[in-house]
Amino acid sequence: MVVQHNMQAMNANRMLNVTTGQQAKSTEKLSSGYRINRAADDAAGLTISEKMRKQIRGLDQASTNAQDGVSSVQTAEGALTEVHSMLQRMNELAVQAANGTNAESDRQAIQDEIDQLTTEIDRVAETTKFNEIYLLKGDKGTKTINLEAHDAGLKGTLTNNGDGTATFTMDAIKTGDKVAIGGKTYTIGSTVDEAKALIKAPATGTVDVQIGDKTFKIDNTGKVMDADGNQLYVETKDGQTAAATFSATSNLTTTQKFNNDQGVATDNRAVSVDNLKSYVKGGVTVKVGTESATAMTDVAGAADGVDDNDVTLITKQKAYELAGKELLAANSIGDTEGHASVKNGDDTDLAFDKGDGSFKINVAQAKVANTLSFNLHVGSDADLTNKIQVNIDTMNSDFLGIKGLNVKDENGSAATYAVDAIADAVAKVSSQRSALGAVQNRLEHTIDNLDNVVENTTAAESRIRDTDMAEEMVNYSKNNILAQAGQSMLAQANQSTQGVLSLLQ
Known part of the structure; x- marks a missing residue:
C-alpha cells in the first residue's frame, strides 16, 4: 500500500x-x-455545411432577384397595356376620318385627339420606370430602324427585302379595266389605234362588236352584219369611197340596190371591217367579246395620260404613276429621316409615260434609342447560364411609326393609310408585351424551382449541422x-x- x-x-x-x-x-x-458549434465538432461536416449555406443564401437572394424581375416586367407590361388602349382609340379615329362624310372641321377635331394620344404615348415611354430605371425609354445611344412597307391598298404583291427597301408589283392591268387608286376609280383607256385593233374577224364563228351605241356582228370571213345577223351595206355617192362616206354619214342598210341597166350593185357596197374601224375616235368605247377599250382624247403636245374630256379615263402608264405616288404617301408615314421614296422598277422616276407596274420602295426610317437590356441573376453561382436577359424597345411614337400621323386630308386617303401604320404599331406593342409575358412566366417557374432547391438543400444542411x-x-x-x-x-x-x-x- x-x-x-x-x-x-x-x-x-x-x-x-x-x-x-x-x-x-x-x-x-x-x-x-447545433450539432457542429466549432470545426472540431465535425471538420468535414462543417465544410459541407458551409458550402450548402452558401448555396442556400445565394438561392434565397436569387429568388428575390427573380421576384424583383417579375415586378419590373409587370410594370413595363402594365404601361404597354395603356399604350395598346391608346393605339386602339387612334385606330378607331383613323377609320372614322377615312369616311367621306366628314367635313374639314370634323377631320381637324379627329386630328387634335390623335395628336394628344401621340403625345401621351411619348410621355408614357419617357416616364415609366422601376427603381429609377426607365423601362420604355430605351438605352443610351441611338439606332436607325426601318418601318414596315405598305401597298397603299393597291392590288399586287409586296415584298419587304429587310434592308430598308421593298418591291411592289401591281397585278396586271389591261385596257378597259377598272382600277382603284387613292380612293378613286379609274378606267384604263387606249389610243385610237389600240381600240381599232380589237375590231377583226374571228378565227371561227362570229363575234359581237359594240362601237359606241352601235352593235354589229363579224364572221370569220370578215362579213359585217347587224345585231340580227343581216349583212350590212353602205350607200355611196359617185366617186366617193365607202370608208369615207361611212365615217361621215353612217348610212347603213341591209338591202342591196342594183343598177337597173347593168344589174350590179353600184349604189350600195358591203360594209367591211375597215368601215367599222372608221367609227372609232376619241371618247368611243369598243367592246369585242370580253375585251373592251375606250379610245382616249389626249392632245399631242399637252399629253398627260388623262383624257381631255373625262378625268377618270387614263392610260395604263398614268395609272402606274398615280399608284407610285400613293405608294410614296403610304410609305412616308413615320419617316423622320427622309428616307422614303418610290421609283419605277427600272429605276426611272415616276411619270405619266413611264413604268411597267413594278416599283422600288425605300421604306420609312426613324432614329430611336437603343434597346434596353438588363440581366436578372437567378442562381447562386457565377455561371452565365444563371442570367435571364430582359430586352425592352423604346415604345415612343418614333419607334411605333406613328410620329406626325396625319388624317385630315380632303378625301380620307391619308386616314386610310394611317390605319395601316397604326396596325403596325399595335403589332409592335403586342410583340413586346408578348415577350415580357413570356419572361414573366419563365421567372415564375424559376422562382418555384429556386424555392424547391432551397427547401431541399436546407433539409440536407440541417441533417449535418443541427442537433x-x-x-x-x-x-x-x-x-x-x-x-x-x-x-x-x-x-x-x-x-x-x-x-x-x-x-x-
Missing part, C-alpha cells in the same frame, strides 16, 4: 473529466441547437449519470488511502 500515488483516484478523476467534457459538449449542443435534440438528450442523461458515478467513485478512491494510517498506529 502506498500513499504517494492513489491510482484509483487518478483513474476515477480521469474518467470523471472525460464524462464532464462530454457532458459540457452535450449541454452546448442542446443549448445552441438531434432527442438523441442528444439521451447522451446528456447518460453523461449526467456517469458524472455522478464518477464523483462517487472518486470519493471512494480518496477514502481508501485512509486505511494506510492504521499501519502507523
